[in-house]
Each structure stands twice: as structure tokens, then as C-alpha cells.
Amino acid sequence: MRTSSLKRSAYQSLVMLFLKTTNYIIIGLWGLLSLVNAHPLDYAKPKLSDYEFFREPISKQISIDSIFPYRISTPLFTDYAFKARFIVLPERGRITYVNEDIFDFPVGTIFIKTFYYPSDFRVPEANWNVIETRLLVHTPEGWTGYPYIWNNEQTDAYLEIAGGRQNVSWIDKKGISQSVHYRIPNFNMCKDCHVIDNVFQPIGPKPRILNCENAYGGTPQNQLEKMIEWNMVENMPPLESIPITAEWDNNHYSLNDRARAYLDMNCAHCHNSKGPANTSGLFLEYHEKDRKKLGVLKPPIAAGRGSGGLSFNIVPGKPNESIFIFRMESIDPGILMPESGRKMVHKEGVALIRDWIESMGGNP
Amino acid sequence: MKNCLPLNHFVFLWLLTNFLFPRFEKEFQTKLILTESGDVLEIPEGTQNLLGTLSLEGKENIIIRGKGVDVSILSFAQQEDGAEGLKIINCKNIQLEHFTIQDSKGDGIKVQDTDGITFVNVKTEWTKGPNSKNGAYGIYPVQCRNVVIDSCISIGASDAGIYVGQSEQIIVKNSEAFHNVAGIEIENSFNVDVFDNYVHHNTGGILIFDLPDLIVKKGQNVRVFDNRVEENNLDNFAPPGNIVSTVPAGTGIMVLATSDIEIFNNRILNNKSVGTGIVSYFMTELPVTDSLYNPYTSAIYIHDNVYKRKKQIPTLKHDIGKLLFIKFGRDVPDIIYDGMPDPKYTDSDGVVFPERNLCIYNNSGSEFVNLEIDINFEKWYTPYFTRFSQDVSRFSCELPPLKEVLTSH
16 A cells, blocks of 8 residues: 555656656747747837936936937927937947948847927926837847837836827927827837838938037037947047038038938938838938939829829929928828828928928029 | 716716727727737727727738628728828738728828738728818738739729739739729739729729839739729819829720730720720820830730720810810720830831730720821820821731739738
């Protein structure tokens, strides 16, 4: 009796041992597999505060010492939202300069972009309404973007892959009150702009676009220079040799350069030969030289109502006959350009492109 | 009154959340983001109001399934952001079935850069009738491979109801399109079968176009057969500037600058201006600067179609219509050729190589006219004084049939 029960318990413990080990093997395999097949969302943390990017209170957007704040020379217009931008490099990670258009960022890099509205634009440093923070993360499987939405208390922001909408109001620079039903993009909409040639990638932080001054607490300095100081970049050539993309609102640059920079940053992320708007044959990158591809006397392809009854994208000297202006001045979602990220008219941007088209008059 | 307050509060909150972000929209968009290969995403019965585009991106083997056309309805009448109703981009093997998309501000369903896209029993519609304020395209695959559009309905598009652009391996069948500017349009696409469709009461029924300045340069191998193309006499309501705004009201089938086309066994009835038009890009009078673009048509085979046309005045809102009226009154010929053969395929005497000819064979009730625009359209008034050739003998020939299109999904 006793021996058989001993036997049985020995047998049982063997089985248990076997089960346990196979369990570990299975869990191990599962872990490996899930690493291989990681869903892009696996790399996201639920709250912005989980990343520990900022000093408290985090809504002030003061980053910790290792994080590099930056600006870009000509930003994308997003319904007059202010943006705070930062680069987070992984420990000992360094950026490699490839050419004027490409910085190669190491795996682990995170870009932070926070969208906020000061309640009065004439006092931009006070009373912020922080709306959303987008993270662009370089995961082992490539770049991916995560939208975080700030709570009403402004204490933290939460991952929300479906995005959202919010009523936002403010006093503009002229003292006039403004408001918008602000759209926070969903996880897929990040890709509307960031996927080029089927690869998710950053758009703004190109050497030629970072090649401008930033305030740095009162002592303005070139950003690329600052990046060298911080020892962030490898293979950076002498700064003089890196082209500068114009600042759209800085009269120091020519009208043509400012207009082209504006189109480059607001349109060309889709309107390039490898972007989602390549169906249109309209290509608006900074380096594009073919005037037809830039829209000059080019008829639309699939614009539908977007043509506004006009025949060409640009009629030199005639902004009112140019589809560019018609679509930039529209707020109808079936007409307006860019397709996402804008619900208001960017009056200053339209004025710039108007002047540019006007200026082509003498030189059709 | 006081007792009502919590309820009011609740109603207010409910209104707020639903207006800012309708619950269905948020839930369904979340599903579209999290879905994995093999999933079926169900659209429930009833009308769902959405404020923004729904998007599916980078997914494989997904079915989006409603409970039926006009049973599961996604309405975009209150849309405030996004240029489409449903957008699918960079996917593989996607099937859409049994639902309706209404009143999107831009296109109804746009599918881009996707290999394997099947629409079965899907309807896109603008509910307020033909109007230039309607979105451009109903069902709109572009830069796709292996496209099947089966038993779909498209109504009211201000450009084309069913529009396939810059794609390859395409079948459009058993579908219905009406009250659009173009019923079905195939643009810069190759290996296409369009059959068993009912295309009626549009401005133009079936258009096969090649346009310059695009990445996919050349459309070819298009078969259009067993379709009913009737009464496409709707006034053109496309916003000017778009190529379809140049299509005369009363067009049955039109081939523009495309080659290797077979049009057969169709019933092409009572289209008042152009039963079947075969024209080069020069007819649009738009400039061509794309050096890789071929503006001519060639190897067009029109056979065994039934043409019937009651006596009626062609459109007078289009120069071609006016010209046809002056020349032919209410008895306009059915097949109209602009007489511009591809110089690449003509010998030194201007005779077209037989295998690249326009061939018109064994159609019933078809009258023919050759506009020969290179000699007859020198000045704006010259066409009114010439006598157009109606001699079809140069085009009485046969071409080898084109191959059936097989899609791999």
C-alpha cells in the first residue's frame, strides 16, 4: 500500500516537473514569438508621465537635462496650435548625419511634440491649455507614432489610439477671440503624413530644417551647433556646408524660398513622388524644379470639388484662378488642403502663397 | 424642476460626448487599429453618424461586413474632418461587404496602395441627388492590384461613381451606377474587365481614360462587355477643371487616349450625344507636356453591340453636341471617332497597321462618323463647313479578342 502510494507520488511529481518545465518552455517561446511579432502598441506606455520626460508640473513642458528641445525653421500649420518639440536619445545613442535631408536616428529615439494653446497669444508663456502630445518612437520594428490626450486637470496625458476632438478657444495676436473644434489624430492618421515609400519616418528633423537658431533661454544659438556641443551627432560636416531651409515668416529670406519652404513642410510630406498624394502628379518638395510638377498650369487629376471650377493648380500671376489658393482658403473637409490637421484657414500662409503666385506674373 | 437636473446633466453629457466623438466612430476606429489578420469587423444595423474618416492602414486579411446595403449605413452628412468616408491604405487582401456609405464630404471609399481589395454588395451614395457639392468618387481604388467590384451600387458622385485609377488586374461586374457624372471610369489602368453592369442616367456611362503627368503611365487591355449602358443624358455637374467636366452629356462609352480595348455585346441605348466615342487627348484641348504620355488611341475593337437611339437633340451645352446637332439634327451617329491614329502605328502613306486599327464589326443599329479633327478642325468654324466621312469600310475589320482578366484573390 505504502510503496504504491510512494510510487504514485513520485510519478505525480515527475509529471508536475514535466508540466512545469514545458510551461517554462512554452512561456519562453511565447515570449520570443511575441517579441518577433510585437504589435506597435506594445512599445507605448499608458501615460505620458510614465516616460519621465519632464519636470513637475509636466504641463509646463520643461524637459529633464538629457532631453534636447528644438524648433524647426518652417513648421506645419495645425490650427494655430503652439508646439513644443524634443528629441530623446537612448543612452549612449548618437545620431548619424547622412545628408542635408537625412539624420539617421538610433533605435530607441523618441520625438516628443506637444500641442498647446496659450489662452492669450499676446502672452504666449502663460495660461496654457495643453491638448495633446504625440510621440514618435523608433522601435526595433521601425518608427511608430502614439497620440496622448491631456486631461482637463492638465496633470497628465493618456494614450488614446482613436484620437479625439476638443473645443478650444483663445485670444489671438490681434486680441480677437478664436475657437476651433480641434481634431486629435488617431494612430492611423500619424501615417497619413509620416509614411513615405511605405516606410514610417520622421518628417521635420532634417538637417536643413534644424539648421536655424533657437533661443536657449536668452542666448540664441544654431541648433546644429548645439547638437554638436551636446555630442549628439556623428559625421556632421562643417555647418557652412549644410543648406538652410528658409523660415517662412522671416523676410530675411526671398519670397520664393519662403513659399517653397511653406509648401515643403505643409504639403510635400504627401505630395512627393513616393508619398500618398503621388496619385495627383503634384510634387511640392523643396528641391523640385519641374514647374509643371509644382503645379504651374497643371490641371488637377482627381480633385473633384477641390478644383473649385478652376483649371490649373497655379496660374502664374493669378492667385484667384489657382486651385492652390482655393483649397488653402477652404475649410470644407472635401476641399481643403492639407487633408488632415487643419480646420481653420492659415491666413498668413495663404497670404504668402498668394504673393508667391502673384510674383510669377511676369515670368509665366 | 430640480428633479430633472441630474437627468439634464446626463443628457447634456451624452450629447457632448456623442457630438464631439460619436461612440460608434471611436469604437470602430479603435477596432480598425487593433484588428489582426483573419478578423471580421461587423458594422451593426442602423445608421451611424460619423464626424471623421474611418481608416484602415497596414493590415492583411480583414473583412469589414455590414448586415446589408441600406441596412448598415455609415452616414458622413455631418463630417467635419478627413477627405473620405472610409480610407484603406497600404493593406493586403481586404474585403468590404454589405453596407452603405452616405454623403461623405470627399470620396466615399478610397483604397490606395493595396493588393487584393474586394467590394461585394457595397453602396456609396450622395442622398441629395446629382449636385456639384457631392464628393468626387464613390468607390475609388487607386494604385491597387487585384481589384474586384461585384454587385455594388454607386449614386450621385460629382466625378465617377465607380472609379479605378492607376491599378491593374481589375474586375467590375454586376454593379449599378446612376446619377453620377461618370458611371464607371477606368483611368490609367491595365488588365480590366467591366461586364454585366447596369450604367444609366449618368452624364457619361463608362469612361476609359488615360491622363498625362501620372506615375502609372499607360492604361491598356480593357474589356467592356455585356453591360447595359442606357440613357446617360444627365447634365454634366462636375466642377470644371476636372477631366470628366469635359464629357458631353449623353455619352454611353468613351475611350480617351487608351489602347487595346475591346467593347462587345453591350446594349448601348438612348445616349443622346455620343453612343461610343473614341478620341485622343487632343479633344480635351489641354496642353500635353509629359513626354512619356501617349495621347492617341489604337487597337480598339468594337463588335456585336446593340445600338438604339430614339430621335433626340444631342446636348447643346457642349461644343461637340452643338456640332453634331448642326450636322445631323436629331439623328446623331452612334460611334464617333476623332480620326487621330497613333503616328507610331501608321506607315508612310498614313495607313494604320492592321493590328493597331480601330475595328468596328457586326454591331446592330450603329451609325458611324469620323471627325478627322486634324484636317477638319483647323479653325474654330471649319468643322461647321466640312462634310464628315461616315464611311466605315476602312474600319470594318476584326482584332484578336483580349484575354480574360484573372485576379489572384
